[in-house]
Amino acid sequence: MSAETLVQLLYLVATGLFIMSLRWMSDPETARKGVFSGCAAMLLAVAGTLAGVASGGGTHYGWILAAFAVGAAVGYPLAQVPLTAVPQRTALSHAFGGLAAGLVGTAKFLLYYGQGNGAALAPHIMVALVLEVLLGFLTFTGSLLAAGKLQEVHWIPQRPVTYPMQNVINLGLFALALALGVALVLNPLAGWAPLAFMLVAALSLAFGVLLILPIGGADMPTVISILNAYAGLSAVAMGFVLNNKLLITAGALDGSSGLILSIIMCKAMNRSFSNVLFGAFGQTQQAAAGGEPKAYKPDTVESAAQIMAQAGLVVIVPGYGMAVAQAQHRVRELYDQLKKRGVAVKFAIHPVAGRMPGHMNVLLAEAEIPYDDLVEMDEINGDMPQADVALIIGANDVVNPAARSEKGSPIYGMPIIDADKARTVYAIKRSKNPGFAGIENELYYLDKTFMLFGDAKAVVGDLARQLAGEGG
Amino acid sequence: MNLLNGLTLALAQGTAPEAAARGAGGHGQLDVMGALFVFMLATFIGLMAIQRVSRLLHTPLMSLTNAISAIAVVGALIVSADKDAPLYVTALGLVAIFCSTTNIVSGFLITDRMLKMFKKRPGAAK
Numbered sequence: 001m002s003a004e005t006l007v008q009l010l011y012l013v014a015t016g017l018f019i020m021s022l023r024w025m026s027d028p029e030t031a032r033k034g035v036f037s038g039c040a041a042m043l044l045a046v047a048g049t050l051a052g053v054a055s056g057g058g059t060h061y062g063w064i065l066a067a068f069a070v071g072a073a074v075g076y077p078l079a080q081v082p083l084t085a086v087p088q089r090t091a092l093s094h095a096f097g098g099l100a101a102g103l104v105g106t107a108k109f110l111l112y113y114g115q116g117n118g119a120a121l122a123p124h125i126m127v128a129l130v131l132e133v134l135l136g137f138l139t140f141t142g143s144l145l146a147a148g149k150l151q152e153v154h155w156i157p158q159r160p161v162t163y164p165m166q167n168v169i170n171l172g173l174f175a176l177a178l179a180l181g182v183a184l185v186l187n188p189l190a191g192w193a194p195l196a197f198m199l200v201a202a203l204s205l206a207f208g209v210l211l212i213l214p215i216g217g218a219d220m221p222t223v224i225s226i227l228n229a230y231a232g233l234s235a236v237a238m239g240f241v242l243n244n245k246l247l248i249t250a251g252a253l254d255g256s257s258g259l260i261l262s263i264i265m266c267k268a269m270n271r272s273f274s275n276v277l278f279g280a281f282g283q284t285q286q287a288a289a290g291g292e293p294k295a296y297k298p299d300t301v302e303s304a305a306q307i308m309a310q311a312g313l314v315v316i317v318p319g320y321g322m323a324v325a326q327a328q329h330r331v332r333e334l335y336d337q338l339k340k341r342g343v344a345v346k347f348a349i350h351p352v353a354g355r356m357p358g359h360m361n362v363l364l365a366e367a368e369i370p371y372d373d374l375v376e377m378d379e380i381n382g383d384m385p386q387a388d389v390a391l392i393i394g395a396n397d398v399v400n401p402a403a404r405s406e407k408g409s410p411i412y413g414m415p416i417i418d419a420d421k422a423r424t425v426y427a428i429k430r431s432k433n434p435g436f437a438g439i440e441n442e443l444y445y446l447d448k449t450f451m452l453f454g455d456a457k458a459v460v461g462d463l464a465r466q467l468a469g470e471g472g
Numbered sequence: 473m474n475l476l477n478g479l480t481l482a483l484a485q486g487t488a489p490e491a492a493a494r495g496a497g498g499h500g501q502l503d504v505m506g507a508l509f510v511f512m513l514a515t516f517i518g519l520m521a522i523q524r525v526s527r528l529l530h531t532p533l534m535s536l537t538n539a540i541s542a543i544a545v546v547g548a549l550i551v552s553a554d555k556d557a558p559l560y561v562t563a564l565g566l567v568a569i570f571c572s573t574t575n576i577v578s579g580f581l582i583t584d585r586m587l588k589m590f591k592k593r594p595g596a597a598k
Contacts, residue, residue, distance in 0.1 A: 018540055022521040025533050028590040035584045038540055042576055049546045050553075058553030060562055067552070067566045071573025078574065079581035086531060089582065093538050093575045100571040104547040107564035111557050124504050228534055231541050238547045240507055247543055248507055249514040254541035256518030261530060351527065358530025362586050370593035376527055 003055030010048030011246040017041035018250050022257070028371055045246055083366050084323050087224060087355040091147035094227045098139025098208075101234035102201065105132035108241055109197055113189065121188035125241055130181035132237035133197070134204045139230040141208030146223055149212070150355060160216040170210050177203040215276070217355075218397070222265040222276045224356050229258025261357045268351035268377075270403075270413035299450035301459060304426050305466035311388035313344045315380060317417050318364065320354050321394020321430065325456035328367035331393065334460050335369055337467035346373055348380040348390075348417045350398035381418045390422035392443075394430075394456050400441045425449040428459045532586045539579025545572035 017037045024034035050058075081089050109129055112120040121129075148156040180200050184193060215223055232254030239247030266273060308314055316335075322328065338345045347369065353360035361374050384390070392399055399419040402409040419425055420443050427444055429451055443449060452459050525533050545568075551557065552565030 019517055019521065021536065021540070022518065022525070022533075025529055025536060026521075026524040026526065028526065028529060028587070028592075031529055031532065031587045031590070032584060035536065035580055035587065038536055038583075039580050042539070042543070042545075042580075045543060045546055046549070049549045053549060053553040057555055059555040060552055060566075063562070063566055064549065064552050064569060067569035068573050071570040072577045074570075075574040075577030075579075076581065078578035079585065081582075083586070086535070086582070086586075089578065090531075090534055090538060093535075093579060096571040096575050097538065097541050097544060100542070100544040100548055100568040100575075103564045103568040103571075104544060104551055107551045107557070107561045107568070108547075110564075111551070111554065111561045114558060114561075115556070224534070228537065228541075232537070235541050235544050236511060238544060239511075240504075242547055242550060243503070243507065244546060245507065245510050247546055248511050250540050250543035252511055252514035253518040253521075254537045256515050257522045257533060257537040260519060260522045261534065264527075264530075349527075356531055357534060358527060358532070361528045362531045362589070365586070365589040365591070368589070368591065371528055371590050372593045374528060 003051060007048045007052040007055075010044050010051070011244075014041040014044040014048065015246055015249045017044070018253060022253060045250075048246075083362055085151070086362065087220065087359060088147045088150040090356060091143045091150060091224055091227065094224070094231045095140050095143035095147065097231040098136045098143060098227075098234060100136070101231070101238055102133050102136030102140060102204070104238055105129050105136060105234075105241065106197070106201060109133075110194065113194060113197075116189060118189055123185050126185040126188050128237045128240035130184060130200060132234050132241060133201055134177060134181065135230050135234035135237060137201050137204035138208035138211065139227055139234060141205045142212045142223075143208075143227045143231075145209055145212040146215075146220065146227065149217060150220055157213075158217055161213040166210075166214060170207065173203055173207055173210065177207065218352075219269075219271075219276050221352050221354070221356050221359075222262055222269070222271075225258050225261035225265050226273070226276075227258070229255050229262060232256075232258055264351060265357060268415060270411075270415065296444055296451045297449065298453055299426070301452060301462040301466055304450065304452060305463050307424055307426075308338060308343065308389050308391070308463070309341055309467055311343050313346070313383070313387045314338055314389045314391060315346050315348050315384065315387040315419075315422060317348045317350075317390060317392045317395050317399055317419055318353060318360055319350075319393065319395025319398060320360075321396075322456050323354065323360075323363050323394070325394060325430070327393065327457040327460050328363055330457050330460040330464060331364070332367040332369055333464035334467070335373075337464050341467065346375050346380060346383070348377060348384075348419075349374050350377050350395070350417055353395065353398060377415060377417050381421075384418040384421040387422040388424065390419040390425045392419055392425065392427040393460065394428065396441055399443055401443055402441070419443060420446060420449075423448065426452055428452045428454070428456050430455060528590070529587075532583045535579050535586070536583045539576055539583065542572040542575035542579060545569060545576065548572055 018041045021034040021038035021041065024030040078089055149158060152158060177200050180196050184196050187193060212223065232251045235251030236248050236255060239251055266276065322331065335345050347364060349360050354363065364374055365371060397411055399417050400411060401420050403411045403414040403416045406412055425443065425448055427449060444451060548565050548568035552562055552569055
């Protein structure tokens, strides 16, 4: 068997394992198997590549080993971050992925150009190279900026940054990069080609920043998913450059995952891709605020605990505010106390709760809340009229009835959790200010709604203690 | 007999001048249509597999696919180990290996760490 055949066989097995890895992710019971098979696939891929490289007379093994070691040394602590920081970590790793693709593309171009290898720079390979570098570098800077926004780095603006002619400038830069790309595809060996190539890379780097600047925090789940798809597609482009089917397959799996998650996130906010990318969400909201101030009905923890103790079904609607207040473990205590009294407790999870797709589930799983009680929005809404109490912890827009009724509202049309259909609504709120997106919430002024003001962690803790005390 | 022919062909391609010029890991003749077929099929398999993933697991799913897309390490290795490459090309490749390895290690570890936390309600039907 030739070395090449061995390499391709290893790649074939790796491809199968990658597909099984995603397949096993469909169920929490088998999901960990998915991680192991993904790991095994990656090892086979690296082993196969090394075998191929060695048979072609490779070199620099010491340096390669060092790069592996440093990468592992940086990667290990990145896997230990608190779960609230997982969105940032994910964005950061998209950045690494994009950078790797961009660098490999650049390296391949410089190599072939230096060799004057016209055959290797045939038009179809050049198209893939230009795409790889474009996607790779824009994913790199875009994801870095997204990570910075999520981490709330102080010199990176959280609110959308907009300026006149923004979309025109962005599209203009992108068109320029594309035009340069086309020129490169047609004349890959021209004297100006390396310069043009570097310019394409620089424009992609700039474009990544410009693309993410106008996007606000509320849209981060969508943005992360889109960047995920880009990172995958840049790996696909690399596969076309290297004529490597494993790269194409694995990249396509990643790309399709990013695509599906983006679509789910967009649907969950009733927005289109173009609206997320070019809409500058934060801008439209100033108009919605204002109007005459209405009165909240505050209530005490004691009476809230009493109502909950007598309830048949309590639905808890958690939002990112719960995670910010580090209240997950108190929520778990409350859950335990209610269960002890025979009260059914469900968690209503909106698809965009948290800062990335599925983030809230992970945060609640960490607090050891069984996943059977984490219920998706579409499923829980049918049960909301039977709920005696809806307890809203740090969520706002996802329970705002304005999304259903008010055509003028920026969140109009967004699917929401029907908290207002429960018999009684309790909302824990840190202050009397409107939420992250700055939109007034009618739910808080309904007759059946009572407010519990204070830090979510303290209030939920008090609720749990009250219930425990009364239980004797 | 066919198999033998295929192997001979693969060997012949491995030593073809173009493949040699494309450096180690350039896998023979470039087959754009074949690659496009693979791309399309893999995308459909991906879409179908991902649609079945419970929303519960979307965060671990993203960190897992993140680790999978670090398959870019293959390209980075091919570039870095190329004995004909000038130093700056090798350097770019090594940085790319570093980036991909970071994603492989942190991606798989954090996915497993998150998945370990998902537990069923005690007594719930298995």
